[in-house]
Each structure stands twice: as structure tokens, then as C-alpha cells.
Amino acid sequence: MSSTLLHLRFPFSYFLLPVYLFALGISPNFGESSLLWSFLIVHFLLYPASNGFNSYFDKDDTSIGGLKNPPPVNASLYYTSLIMDAAAVALAFWKINLLFALLVLTYGLVSKAYSHPVVRLKKYPLAGWLTVGIFQGFFAFLMCYIGINGYAIDNLLHARVMLPAALTSLMLLGSYPMTQVYQHDADLKHGDYTLSRWLGIRGTFIFVQIVFGLATVGFVYYFATSFSADIAYAFLLAQIPVVLFFMIWFWQVWRDATQADHRRTMWLNFLSATCLNGFFIYFFLANSHIAQYF
Numbered sequence: 001m002s003s004t005l006l007h008l009r010f011p012f013s014y015f016l017l018p019v020y021l022f023a024l025g026i027s028p029n030f031g032e033s034s035l036l037w038s039f040l041i042v043h044f045l046l047y048p049a050s051n052g053f054n055s056y057f058d059k060d061d062t063s064i065g066g067l068k069n070p071p072p073v074n075a076s077l078y079y080t081s082l083i084m085d086a087a088a089v090a091l092a093f094w095k096i097n098l099l100f101a102l103l104v105l106t107y108g109l110v111s112k113a114y115s116h117p118v119v120r121l122k123k124y125p126l127a128g129w130l131t132v133g134i135f136q137g138f139f140a141f142l143m144c145y146i147g148i149n150g151y152a153i154d155n156l157l158h159a160r161v162m163l164p165a166a167l168t169s170l171m172l173l174g175s176y177p178m179t180q181v182y183q184h185d186a187d188l189k190h191g192d193y194t195l196s197r198w199l200g201i202r203g204t205f206i207f208v209q210i211v212f213g214l215a216t217v218g219f220v221y222y223f224a225t226s227f228s229a230d231i232a233y234a235f236l237l238a239q240i241p242v243v244l245f246f247m248i249w250f251w252q253v254w255r256d257a258t259q260a261d262h263r264r265t266m267w268l269n270f271l272s273a274t275c276l277n278g279f280f281i282y283f284f285l286a287n288s289h290i291a292q293y294f
Contacts, residue, residue, distance in 0.1 A: 003071040004080050007055040008048040015273045016047055016136065019168055021280035023144035025287055026164060030148045037095035038147030042140075045088035046104055050111035052081035057115045060186060068262060096147050103143040110135050122192050129195040132176050137169030160226070167218050174211030177204045178268060181260045201260050205250045223283075231283060238279035242272045 020042060024030065056078045060070050085108045093101035113119040114131055122128045142156055142165050149155070156162070180187065180196035181204045187194050196204045216239060224232035245268060252259040 003074060004052070004077045006067060006071060007052050007073060007077050008080070008084075009051040009055075009067055010044065010048050012051055013043040013047045014277075015269050016140070017043065018273060018276035018280055019137065019140045020144045020148075021277060021284060022164060022168060023141050024148055025280055025283040026160065027145060027148045029151065031150075034096060034148055034150050037091065038100070038144065041088050041091050041095070041104065042144060042147065045084045045091070046107060049081045049084035049088065049108065052077050052084070053112055054115040056081065057117060057120075058190065092147065096150055097152075099153055100143070100147045100150075103139070103146060107135060107139065107143060110139075120192075122194070123190075125193050125195040125198040128192075129173065129176060133169050133173035136176075137172035138165045141165040141168045163222060163226075167215065167222060170211065170215040170218060174208055174215050175272065178208050179265060180204070182262045182265050201253060201257050204260075205246075205253060208246075209250075227283075227287065231286060234282055234286075235279055238275045242268070242275055245271055 020039065024035075055067075055070065056073050059073055088108065089101050089105045092104040110131065114121045114128065121131045142161070145151070145156070145161060145165075146153075177194075177196040177199065180194045181201055183194070184197050184201070187197055195207075199207050216236070219235055220232045223235055249259070249264055249268065
């Protein structure tokens with residue numbers, strides 16, 4: 001049982017929390033019940049179930065995201081992840097609406113296709129990269145937005161929702177290869193030709209800089225034109241610690257590739273998530289219609 005709990009990696013949901021908080025920041029129709037249930041369903045059922053399912057089929061014996069020394073997996077992890085997925089879908093339907101339940105179901109199915117040996121999108125560099133970038137970004141944003149507001153599908157078909165969802169995906173597409181940069185040997189062992197393996201260690205850092213730069217420009221433009229210059233400046237300010245850490249680490253890796261390790265990757269993930277979570281909480285409070293709610 002302890003092995004199963006470890007592989008569910010509940011703390012890893014913290015790294016994905018910015019997506020939920022961003023969706024919350026533009027939400028005009030949230031209530032206490034929808035906030036509570038959408039948050040619990042996504043972060044305490046759906047994401048951990050995905051982690052557990054992925055771990056069961058990867059059977060890693062080296063460091064993975066959020067777990068430095070993963071214990072051996074067993075059948076209880078597999079069945080627990082399926083039960084949690086089913087509970088997420090059932091609660092999404094019961095507490096929010098049918099659309100949210102369908103989105104939660106779709107996310108769970110795609111996450112299974114990412115790691116299940118029959119499909120295993122993870123082993124293809126572009127397919128794996130796009131799957132994570134789109135479904136943990138764009139799709140997860142829309143899913144959280146529906147869960148928070150309890151809306152129907154027509155409420156998604158607006159630029160005010162689609163644009164921030166697309167920006168979320170762009171940020172994920174830039175950051176995800178960094179989570180693979182220390183796993184090249186393990187991925188080779190599993191036959192997974194990830195984007196980071198394809199780019200190489202130095203190439204991964206260069207690629208991430210380019211995509212992250214494009215995402216930053218997009219976010220600044222979005223916040224400055226849709227909200228205010230102050231929010232755009234706050235977003236830039238929140239990125240300074242992340243950029244400084246990344247550049248120092250890049251310099252170290254350029255001199256010695258072994259510095260691209262699990263510990264530094266997790267520190268970058270934690271720092272980035274903390275800065276983004278802090279910013280999106282500020283954004284939530286600063287947004288005019290949110291401020292009026294309080």
C-alpha cells in the first residue's frame with residue numbers, strides 16, 4: 001500500500017496547479033461547491049490516477065518526476081489508478097455536470113494512451129510532446145474552466161477562453177522537455193524516443209529557451225491587452241527567479257552534461273510552479289470581476 005501511495009505522487013499535482021489557478025482567474029461564475037469539487041477531482045483523483053497508471057507501465061527503477069527512489073510497482077497500483085479515474089468521472093458528473101465528466105474521462109483515456117504499451121505515445125518524440133502539451137495545457141485549462149464554472153460547451157467557444165488555453169499549452173510545450181532531460185538512459189532502456197532524447201541535453205535547453213520566450217511574449221501581450229500593464233509586469237516579475245535558475249543551470253550543464261540531473265530538474269519544476277501559482281493567485285485577486293465578488 002505504501003508503494004501505491006508513493007507512485008500516485010499526490011505532491012506532483014502542485015506542479016500542475018497553475019493551470020487550474022489560471023482558469024480560475026478568468027472565471028466569472030464560480031461558487032464554493034464548484035471550486036471545492038473541481039479542485040479535489042482534478043488534483044486528488046485525476047492527476048494522481050494518471051501518475052499511478054503511468055508508473056505501473058513504466059516500472060521505473062530510477063528517479064521520476066516527484067519520486068527520487070521509486071519502489072517496485074504491483075497490481076494494487078494499477079487497480080487503484082483505475083478506481084480513482086472512475087471516481088473522478090462519477091464525482092464530476094454528480095457534483096458538476098455531464099460535460100465536465102466527459103472531459104475528465106477523455107483526459108484519463110489520453111493519459112492511458114500516453115503510457116500503455118499497446119499505444120504508448122510516450123515513445124514517439126513529437127506525438128508524446130504534443131499529447132502532454134495539449135492535454136495538460138489547452139485541454140486541462142478548458143476542463144478546469146468548465147469544472148469551476150459549471151458551464152455548457154458553448155461557453156468555451158470564445159477567444160477570451162481559447163486564447164489563455166492556447167497560451168497554457170505553449171508554456172507546457174516549452175517546459176515539458178525539461179522534465180525528460182535527466183531520463184535519457186532510462187528512456188533508452190524502455191525504448192522511449194522522447195523529444196528531449198531527440199534534441200540531446202544541450203539541444204533541450206536551447207529548445208526550451210526558444211519556446212519559453214515565445215510563451216512569455218504571448219502571456220505579456222495577453223495580460224497587457226486583456227487586463228492591464230500592471231498584471232503583465234507582475235507576470236514578468238514572477239518569471240525572474242525561474243529564468244535566473246534556468247540560465248545558471250544551463251551554464252553548468254554546458255560545461256558538464258551530468259549536471260542535468262533529477263534534483264535540479266525538480267528544483268526548476270518547484271520554483272516555476274511556485275512562481276506561477278503565486279502570480280495566478282495575484283491575478284485571481286486583481287482581476288476586476290473577481291475583486292467585485294469579494
